[in-house]
Amino acid sequence: MSERDDKDLRETGNPEEKRGIDRRDILQGMATLPVLGLFGYAVHKQVSYEDAQIAQKLGTAQASNLREVKVALLGAGAQGQVLLDAMLKIPNLRIQAVCDIWTDFNLKRVINTLKKYKFDPHPYEDYQEMLDKEKDIEAVVIATPDFWHAPHTVACLRAGKHVYCEKEMSNTLEGARSMVLAARETGKLLQIGHQRRSNPRYKYCYNRLIKEAKLLGRIVTVNGQWNRAVQPDLGYPKRYQIPADKLKKYGFKSMEQFRNWRWYKGLGGGPIVDLGSHQIDIYNWFLEANPVAVVASGGNDYYSPETREWYDTAMVVYEYETPEGKARAFYQTQTTNSSLGYFERFMGDQGTLVISESDANYANAIYREVTAPAWDEWVQKGYVTAPKVVEVKEEKSAVLDVRESVSPDEHKIPVEFADLYHRPHLMNFVNSVRGLEKLNCPAEIGYESAVTVLKVNEAIQAGRRLEFRPEEFEVS
Amino acid sequence: MLEQRYTHLQMIALVVMRVLIGWHFLYEGVAKLLKPNWSAAGYLKAAKGPMAGTFKWMADSPELLDWVNLLNMWGLFLIGLFLILGLLTRYAAIGGALMVLLYYAANPPFIGYFSSVATEGSYLLVNKNLVEIGALFVIAVTYSGRYVGLDRIFYRLFHRRKRTVSEQELTGATV
Numbered sequence: 001m002s003e004r005d006d007k008d009l010r011e012t013g014n015p016e017e018k019r020g021i022d023r024r025d026i027l028q029g030m031a032t033l034p035v036l037g038l039f040g041y042a043v044h045k046q047v048s049y050e051d052a053q054i055a056q057k058l059g060t061a062q063a064s065n066l067r068e069v070k071v072a073l074l075g076a077g078a079q080g081q082v083l084l085d086a087m088l089k090i091p092n093l094r095i096q097a098v099c100d101i102w103t104d105f106n107l108k109r110v111i112n113t114l115k116k117y118k119f120d121p122h123p124y125e126d127y128q129e130m131l132d133k134e135k136d137i138e139a140v141v142i143a144t145p146d147f148w149h150a151p152h153t154v155a156c157l158r159a160g161k162h163v164y165c166e167k168e169m170s171n172t173l174e175g176a177r178s179m180v181l182a183a184r185e186t187g188k189l190l191q192i193g194h195q196r197r198s199n200p201r202y203k204y205c206y207n208r209l210i211k212e213a214k215l216l217g218r219i220v221t222v223n224g225q226w227n228r229a230v231q232p233d234l235g236y237p238k239r240y241q242i243p244a245d246k247l248k249k250y251g252f253k254s255m256e257q258f259r260n261w262r263w264y265k266g267l268g269g270g271p272i273v274d275l276g277s278h279q280i281d282i283y284n285w286f287l288e289a290n291p292v293a294v295v296a297s298g299g300n301d302y303y304s305p306e307t308r309e310w311y312d313t314a315m316v317v318y319e320y321e322t323p324e325g326k327a328r329a330f331y332q333t334q335t336t337n338s339s340l341g342y343f344e345r346f347m348g349d350q351g352t353l354v355i356s357e358s359d360a361n362y363a364n365a366i367y368r369e370v371t372a373p374a375w376d377e378w379v380q381k382g383y384v385t386a387p388k389v390v391e392v393k394e395e396k397s398a399v400l401d402v403r404e405s406v407s408p409d410e411h412k413i414p415v416e417f418a419d420l421y422h423r424p425h426l427m428n429f430v431n432s433v434r435g436l437e438k439l440n441c442p443a444e445i446g447y448e449s450a451v452t453v454l455k456v457n458e459a460i461q462a463g464r465r466l467e468f469r470p471e472e473f474e475v476s
Numbered sequence: 477m478l479e480q481r482y483t484h485l486q487m488i489a490l491v492v493m494r495v496l497i498g499w500h501f502l503y504e505g506v507a508k509l510l511k512p513n514w515s516a517a518g519y520l521k522a523a524k525g526p527m528a529g530t531f532k533w534m535a536d537s538p539e540l541l542d543w544v545n546l547l548n549m550w551g552l553f554l555i556g557l558f559l560i561l562g563l564l565t566r567y568a569a570i571g572g573a574l575m576v577l578l579y580y581a582a583n584p585p586f587i588g589y590f591s592s593v594a595t596e597g598s599y600l601l602v603n604k605n606l607v608e609i610g611a612l613f614v615i616a617v618t619y620s621g622r623y624v625g626l627d628r629i630f631y632r633l634f635h636r637r638k639r640t641v642s643e644q645e646l647t648g649a650t651v
Contacts, residue, residue, distance in 0.1 A: 021632040029629035035495055035560050043506055085512050113512045237539040 054089050057419050058427065068092045069433050070137045072161075074127055074152055075144035076100035076110040079166055083143055083193075084110060086422040088117050093430055097134050099124040101250050102258075105240040127152060131159040138162060139189075139433050141426070145261040146268045147251065150175030153190065154182040162189040164429045167281075168273045168453065169446040171266070176450045180443040180475040189432055191439045192446025194281045195425035196357055201364060201415045205355055206286055209413070213378050215366060216348030219322070222283055222329035224344035226275035230336050233307050234259040256307065263308040270310025271333045272298070272456045278357075279344050281441075281449040283318065283329045286346055290448055291318035291329070293467045296459040302336045312336065316456050352408065357421055364415075367408040375411065384411035448473045482618075487647060490620040493611055494559050494569075500608075501572060502556025508549045515545055522592035523582040531582050551575055559615070562625015569616035573609045580605040623647040 021029075069092065073080055076098055087093055095114055098121045100107040107123050114121050124130040139162040142152050150170045156163050163183075169192050170176040183190035196202045209215045236259050244254075251267070252258040262268040269277075284290055298314035313334040320327040343356035350372035356362035366384055368375050379386050387409035431437040451473050459466045482490075508514040516535070523531035534540050551571065558568035583591045585599035595603070621627030 020634075021629055025628055025632050028624050029562075029626050031624045032491070032495055032560050032562055035499070036557075039499060039502060039560070043503070047510065081513055088512060109513075116512065232536060235536070235538050237542065239539075 051089070054419075055091075058089065058091060058423070066092045066431075066434060066436075068094055069139060069430050070094045070096045071139045071141055071430075072097035072099065072130060072134060072137050073110065073121075074099045074130070074140050074142045074156070075148075075166075076106040077102070077143065080106070080141075080143035081110065081113075082420075083141055083164075083166075083422055083426065084113065086420040086426050087141070090423070090427055090430060095119050095121050096137055097122045097124060097130050099127050099130045101125055101246065102240070102242060104242075105237065127155065131155060131161070139164065139429070142166060143193075146171040146273070147175075147261075147266060150178050153179045157182040157186045157188045157190065160186070160188065162429075162433050164191045164193065164426065165446075166193040167446065167449070168269055168277050169443075169450045171269050171273070171454075173451065173454060176447050177475050180447050183443045189429070189439060190443040190446075191425070191429040191432070192441045192443065192449070193422070193425065194278060194441045194446065194449060195422045196278060196282055197285070197440040197445075198425035198428045199357065199417060199421070200424065201413060201417045202282065202355065204415045205353060205366075205413060208383055209353065209366060210286060210346075213383055215351045215368070215375065215378065215384070216346055216353055217350030217369075217372065218324045219287060219346050219348040220325075220327055221347045222287070222327065222345065223331070223347075224279045224283070224329075224342075225332045225340065226271070226279065226342040227333070227338050227340060228271070228275070228335045229338035230302075260307060263303075263310050265309045268310070269454065269457060270314075271312065271335050272310075272314040272316070273453055275333050275342070276314070276316070276331055276456070277449055277453040279342065280316075280318075280329075280331055280453050281445075282344050282355075283320075283331070284448060284452060286344075287320050287322045287327055287329070289320045289322045289327075290470075290473045291320050291452055291468055293319040293465055294455050294459050295465045296456045298456075298460040311457070311460060314456060314460065316459075318452070355413075359417060363410075364413045366411050366413060368411065369408050370406045375409075379411070382414060385414055387411050444475070447475055482647065487620060487623045490615065490618050491562070491624045494562065494565070494615050494620050494625075497572070497608060497611055497615070498556045498559030498561075498568075500556070501552050501559060505549055505551070505553030505556055509553060514549065515541065516548055517541055519582065519593070520544070524589050524592050525581065525584040525586060527581045527584075548575075562621035562627050563630075565619075565621030565625055565627050566616050569612045573612040573616065576605050576609050576612065580609065619647045 071087070071093060073084060073087075073095060076084070077100070080100070084095070087095060096119075098107060098110050098114070100110070103123070103125050107125070111121060111123050122130075122134065124133075140152075140156040142149060142156070142163060142165040144152055144166075146168050147170075149165050149168075150172070153163050153165050157179075165179070169179060179190060210219075233256065236255055241255055242258065247253070247255065247258055252261070257264055257267070262274050263270060268274065294316060296314060296316040298311040298316075300308060300311055301313050303312050313336070314332065316331045318329045318331070320329060341356070341358060341361045343354055343358075343362050346353045346355075350369050352367040352369075354362060354365055354367075356364065368387070375384065375387075378384055388411075425440065428437055428440045432439050451468070455466060455468065520531040520535035520541075534544050552575070555568045555572045555575065558564055559572065580603070583589075583593055585591065585601055585603045587600070591599075597604075619627075622631050
């Protein structure tokens with residue numbers, strides 16, 4: 001100690017001569033620098049681990065020799081960002097161009113995100129210019145407002161690109177039809193973004209539990225819902241306002257309308273189309289039929305019709321003639337209360353399947369009716385887990401009314417899906433472009449779904465039961 | 477100064493605590509920066525307690541939210557970095573404490589409130605956020621950066637006149 005103090009005291013004699021710091025100050029001053037090295041190493045390890053996890057899910061190891069596919073993103077809003085996040089780590093997918101009319105905000109943000117991931121995409125405002133210039137792009141992913149889907153998709157297909165287009169396929173049936181025809185004429189692929197069609201859990205439930213094991217027996221009734229909490233209109237940073245003439249050029253009356261297009265007639269289809277189409281598409285899929293009729297009640301019960309032209313609440317009953325017999329399916333969507341979120345429930349005479357895209361909120365379980373044959377075989381084969389034992393309390397069972405059914409056993413579905421919801425569907429599209437897979441939701445299926453869903457708005461307006469003719473679902 | 481004497485071990489303990497908190501901040505920042513489009517919106521909207529309205533208001537204004545996101549990501553990153561390096565230690569500690577105070581306010585473990593984020597323990601008024609604020613307060617009022625940290629070099633460089641100060645006067649440590 002004295003040595004140091006002596007030194008300090010010695011230095012005080014002529015501080016101008018000596019440098020202010022000595023070796024010890026430097027060493028002690030930078031003693032924590034190695035911590036940053038360790039930190040960097042740990043972060044690197046963590047990121048590699050996360051990448052490896054994703055790569056394992058995507059099968060990148062086997063996919064590394066797949067040929068590169070160059071794509072463009074058309075529409076860089078909220079949904080475009082969701083699709084982009086899902087595309088970032090798809091192996092050998094090159095995002096080469098991005099197009100959005102909100103150049104100062106959406107476009108800039110997405111380009112910045114892509115640069116972080118070592119892409120160098122070309123930004124465009126005008127999709128025609130993009131199609132003219134980007135000759136080596138093979139496919140376009142479209143996430144523009146619904147009323148642009150048809151013109152964008154048709155233009156891209158005619159320019160020789162394969163297309164992944166978000167649902168709803170179009171806000172009009174004429175639009176949707178033109179897309180199916182353009183896909184047929186050009187021979188290019190058109191995948192519609194009903195991403196549950198590629199979700200491993202949904203595929204498992206349909207292929208294994210419903211088709212193969214027939215655990216539900218005959219499905220007679222279905223219900224499902226998407227309940228969403230009250231949300232204010234979407235805003236925008238004032239300094240990034242799009243000039244009025246540009247908005248007009250692209251079909252919007254105002255910035256408010258541009259942000260909230262989903263609620264406007266002629267631009268979108270309202271909640272029944274935005275939310276319902278995902279789930280009603282599953283009804284058609286699992287019931288293996290298109291509906292024969294629909295009754296619906298709905299209206300703008302809560303929000304101002306000034307900013308929300310479409311119905312904030314819709315309750316729908318479809319009638320089906322399935323290969324097994326008649327079935328009825330209820331669906332509700334409302335935007336004023338979020339209770340129980342979103343799910344689909346298929347009720348057969350032998351079991352009930354409750355399924356949701358959301359792993360967090362739903363257990364994804366299947367219930368055996370007590371009157372149904374035992375599922376032991378399927379439990380042993382691992383198709384479903386062993387049932388959860390529900391203890392029946394003595395005093396309760398003593399007073400159990402004979403008219404009351406005993407509650408069914410709960411089995412879990414042993415398929416975990418912890419990936420981004422849209423990734424498998426996009427992977428299916430990219431691998432179809434490579435010629436390795438078939439589309440899980442080609443234009444024709446998207447069209448059937450659009451016919452099914454768009455009829456709801458018609459039925460609400462008409463205030464009566466509307467029938468579907470079988471040929472309505474076909475494009476000729 | 478006499479009452480502020482610390483042993484080397486006590487100074488090292490302060491430095492270790494500072495580096496641990498710095499690491500925590502730095503990784504919270506890096507993890508958010510690494511996500512393609514991280515936003516505090518969900519967290520803000522789920523806020524509970526007397527300040528909940530203010531946080532929800534932040535989440536609902538896109539302009540403000542942009543700033544909140546940027547400040548949060550880079551604030552965590554820089555404060556973490558500075559705490560590890562012992563650079564501007566006092567300001568980093570105060571800044572850090574203020575940030576954590578906001579997180580505390582967004583989900584205060586007050587009587588009758590339930591946390592909207594998952595917690596792994598049981599808290600009554602005091603939670604880990606408040607403990608971290610307390611630890612940062614200790615960092616802010618001691619001179620661990622002048623003991624081990626870049627502050628030491630800057631202090632030596634820019635306080636030449638006080639070159640007479642000994643190690644113990646510099647940091648309060650007895651040598």
